Amino acid sequence: MFFNMNSNKMFFLFILFFSTLISISSNSWFGCWMGLEINLLSFIPLISNNNNLLSSEASLKYFLTQSIASINFLFSILLKLILMKNFEMNNFLSIMINSSLLMKMGSIPFHFWFPNVIEGLSWFNCFILMTWQKITPMILISYYFNKNFLIMIMIFNTIIGAIGGINQTSLRKLMAFSSINNLGWMLATIMISENLWMFYLLIYSFLISIMCFLFNMLNMYYINQLFIINFNPMIKISLFINFLSLGGLPPFIGFFPKWIVINFLMFNNMYVLTFIFVMMSLIMLFFYIRIIYSSFMFNYLKLKWFKIFVKNKIFILINFFSLISIMSMIFSTFFFF
Template identity: 55%
Template sequence: MFKNPSKLLFLVTLMMGTLITISSTSWLGIWMGLEINLLSFIPLMMNPNNLLSTEASLKYFLTQALASSVLLFTVLFLMMNKEFFSQINLKSYFFNIIILSTLMLKSGAAPFHFWFPEVMEGLSWLNNLILMTWQKIAPLMLISYCMEMNFMFISIILCILIGGLSGLNQTSLRKIMAYSSINHLGWMLSSMIFSETLWLIYFLFYSFLSFSVILLFNMFNFNHINQAFSLTKMNPVIKFSMFFSLLSLGGLPPFLGFFPKWLVIQSISSINQTFLLAIMVTLTLITLFFYTRICFSAFMMNYSEMLWNYSFYYKNFNMMLLLTITFFSMFGLILVSIIYPIF
């Protein structure tokens, strides 16, 4: 992808679109930034060697264009009828719900998640990483500007419920990662209720852990769960790296992914929302099941191996990067727990 100068140009334009959106002071500027981001991501999605990429890019374009059209129409309608709606006090609730719905549709949050797994299925792993991380920055930042608590609580519960249960019957790793992203999106929305800093911390940790998992899938060209059988003949270091990265992404202590969930749990406990907290923690544990299912066969099956075949793994730059990421996934919680109280 980065070997093609035009792809690199589109990637820079995509980042600029996001920056324009989050730094704009008007809804028209926000809309322009979202459109620049959308039109620059479509060429990145296209892959002549993958027939599903055309279908995925078309689904993504239609969904995002619909959300942008509704957003622009709502904003223009509010500007044209500002005096009328200020008198009857409808502006503060009804149109906030419409704007929130369009932004959740853009980010793939439940109950507007219908397009997200299908688009993920047709993309490469690198494009999936962009869609799961960078493409969520602008919509989530805008959601933090116009929150409606009742609507947010419904979306949080649906994100965690759908993200946890829908991933159980999937065999495609891309769809599993898509529903995992929806589950994490529920935690980001819940952290957004308390402070902008909290959801940014969660987003950064989630992006790092998603990168570590997708790096593994991309290195060994894993697309479905049954391909994990090939892990049985691989280096134990690779198997443990994948296992620890998935458990860390699931938020299991004492791995690094537990730290942002720990902060969110503390924040929710401070406002006595025990029912919401119980639902979030219980349904998130379901995601650990389909994470462990990916590596379960590789650890349980007996196999023979040759010790002298291991040395070439450590000469590869990707392998060294993988080992570094795995180290932070395993011991990052200890390091962060020491550093975080200082700040």
């Protein structure tokens, strides 16, 4: 985990961060590709673990999919350099470049690796894969996107993200499908403006970080663990608040960026798209609420010897974050015109 990292892992983590900066600040497609490659090769040592077969499998799957996406990306930009001297928009090429980048971040229709890989990772690595690893491909997509293609992908992302999470028992897979759903929203923000995308990503990362931190602290990987373990009620409440915020329920901060996106879509007369987004958010909320309801209401085995002692400072921190989640929506109402 992050707090007992050795120097090798820290080294790879720094390379991971800097490779994203290389891609973003590069002034050629080739430089972007190089940043993506460095990113891939620095993330694999972070996720592979000799003692855990699942994480070794996950790192292999991750390597294969990402290298296929990289080859595709490189092929597309070379085609672009060879065939087109002037920078005109070509449907085929833009779809090729967009597809390879969508595969990089685990979007529909290249999402099949994403829940499988996440299933084998620790919570900290899940957090990196769901937040930081999406930054580079998204910014590269914003440089050169095919609007109609992207709208179609957005719709499928939100639908599959919502429907795929319904039958999941693993919390990690649930968070993966939640991430696929939020990816649809994020692609919408990319089409609107980069600032809005940064805001959405920031809020989303904030919420995901609390969830991953909580689950890691309580050592939770499956839904039934939430019922069995004799929780401190405050932990249950903060879990409750953050789940609802992640689903985008109005009094919480997770709703604020979605509100802005809905507004922009309505201004641009994309009513069908807005309808699909909102409906799929409802399905997401359905399975979040199902988990919360079960963990609150079930009078499960109270295992007396199985109590969890949470360090006081960490606990105060989590409650503080949950408070931010509630309060900030009230403040944001005043700033929204």
